[in-house]
Amino acid sequence: MSSDRKSSSELREFDRSLPMTLLKAREAVMRKFLPSLREHDLSAQQWRVLRALMEAPHRDASEIAERCAILLPSLSRILQNLERRALVRRKTDRKDQRRSLVSITPKGVRLVEKIAPISEERYQHITQKFGEQRLSDLYDMLGQLIECLENDEGDSS
């Protein structure tokens, strides 16, 4: 029995699996950035949170979660960790005591400012190597894919 016994109807095997391909691409990109984060005991998620906090004097948890694409339960643990390390600070919002306003500490700012140049340099390196135009096209396609999938009401046709 020759190897082409598998009727193509069996199931499209996942050489062409969108989730897997996106996963591998992400992992490949991450491998360029993670080492410099690891040096300072930061995960990718912690790094995103710190960067989000550089954008504003303070933010509540929901804003950070939205900005960083991290779910609230994960963020809750991440903030505890960063707070323990004195990289961020939390205070309850006086106007709405359900909210906790998070801000980055001077120590956190120093850490970001130390890592950011390396991170930026890696990004520029990737941009050069892959091509600025191509990278831009890729962003566009991914954005379109996301939009296409979000505006897709019924998942169960």
Add this chain to the structure above:
Amino acid sequence: MSSDRKSSSELREFDRSLPMTLLKAREAVMRKFLPSLREHDLSAQQWRVLRALMEAPHRDASEIAERCAILLPSLSRILQNLERRALVRRKTDRKDQRRSLVSITPKGVRLVEKIAPISEERYQHITQKFGEQRLSDLYDMLGQLIECLENDEGDSS
């Protein structure tokens, strides 16, 4: 060189973050597939493993890990779970007693055959909605990105 813009672009904020964009794209795609897996208490990873085992009568752990892009420690736990549920079976390789050959059970096959059509239908739906050509282009670009990054010796400078 001194492209010292104003403070607003202190650091390229992550609207244009490749890892985040890839993450969001993957999550958007996953949201289309996960519900039908959840119905049968399968994670995306468990599903990949089962599909990989449909491709051959048996496979050792390293092959599965490679095929599914799952690290061995994770796979080890996943196989324990699937074995407990009698969806896969493991036997030690007589030729090399370090290896454990994993195969899918009839029960596992039935589960895959039940889910596969729905999964395939979702995939076709996405292909239609996003466009076959565009999807193909996206695969190409992602493949090129991965290749570009893998063949990039020095990650530092």
Add this chain to the structure above:
DNA sequence: GGATTAAATGTAACGTGTTAAGTAAATCAC
């Protein structure tokens, strides 16, 4: 104003990602 509902956040439980360390079997060295 007191009860109800909604919103913001936290906790729990389980599965996975990831690095390091451990175990056992095969291979290599001599």
Add this chain to the structure above:
DNA sequence: GTGATTTACTTAACACGTTACATTTAATCC
């Protein structure tokens, strides 16, 4: 063949992803 190295896999420990549930405070309804 004995010992060192390598290979295949597992375990441990910690962080994150995800869903469900709990908690506290705001907003809303009568």
